[in-house]
Amino acid sequence: MAPTYYEARTAAVLAAREPKTFVTSREPEIPVELGGIPGDRHYGLYRKADSRQSFYPRGTLIANRRQISIVSAEECALIAEAMGIPEVRPEWLGANLLLEGYPALTSLPPGTRLLFPEACGLIGEGENLPCRGPGKEIADALQLPELAGRFIKAAKRRRGIVCSVEREGSIREGDIVRIYLP
Incomplete structure (x- = not known):
């Protein structure tokens, strides 16, 4: 019997190319080593x-068990x-990845x-625990300083997961990912 899996769509692929910031930018495809x-x-x-x-x-x-960070559109x-x-x-x-179609991503x-x-x-x-950096980034992007402190509570159990690479390949926007539970 084949293992059961769920599917989600890769809505965006992103990378943090600037060493001084964690902020990522969208790319059509990313190679993964x-x-x-x-x-x-x-990396x-x-x-x-x-x-x-x-x-x-x-x-x-x-x-390094934090090579790739994934969030869901729903979360x-x-x-x-x-x-x-x-x-x-x-x-x-x-x-690094935005998935849609698997709303409980953080609970994987x-x-x-x-x-x-x-x-x-x-x-x-495992879960990517919320921290202050994204709250500050959101506040700066929206020019609303009061938002910085709200992120950690709002993102609890919704911040996505971190992953390590098991097999090299590439990931493209629009790819369907199969999610296999342990």
């Missing part, structure tokens, strides 16, 4: 431990509604596999 998206600020097989891994000394070299709409604004763009969140368990038509395979590593 075992280290992530070449040229993206989160690499390894990264330095930060506040998320307080059990390691800050700066310790660890495996972005819920964040916008909770913040009282018309929209939350994936660029403002530093997302670690170990979920996301398989794309052009060979690319990702492994969900």
Whole structure:
């Protein structure tokens, strides 16, 4: 019996090409290597431990399990509604992929596999916890400073997931992704 899967559509592919910012920009297609998206600020097989891994000394070299960030259009709409604004763009969140058609993206368990038509395979590593940076970016983009503090609460359990790359390939806007639960 073949494994059961769900499907979603890749509404946007994005990359953070500027090293000084996490903000991403849309591209029609992104190549994906075992280290992530070449040229993206989160590219690499390894990264330095930060506040998320307080059990390691800050700066310790660890495996990069945050190579790709994915958000859903449905959850972005819920964040916008909770913040009282018309929209939350994936660029403002530093997302690499915007999916539509799987509204509970953030609740996917670690170990979920996301398989794309052009060979690319990702492994969900867990929820991307909300932080201050996107709130500030949203506030700056809309020129409403009071929004900065609202993001973390509005994005709780809606911020999407982070993934590592299991198989190289490419991802295009419009691709249908198969989502296999562990």
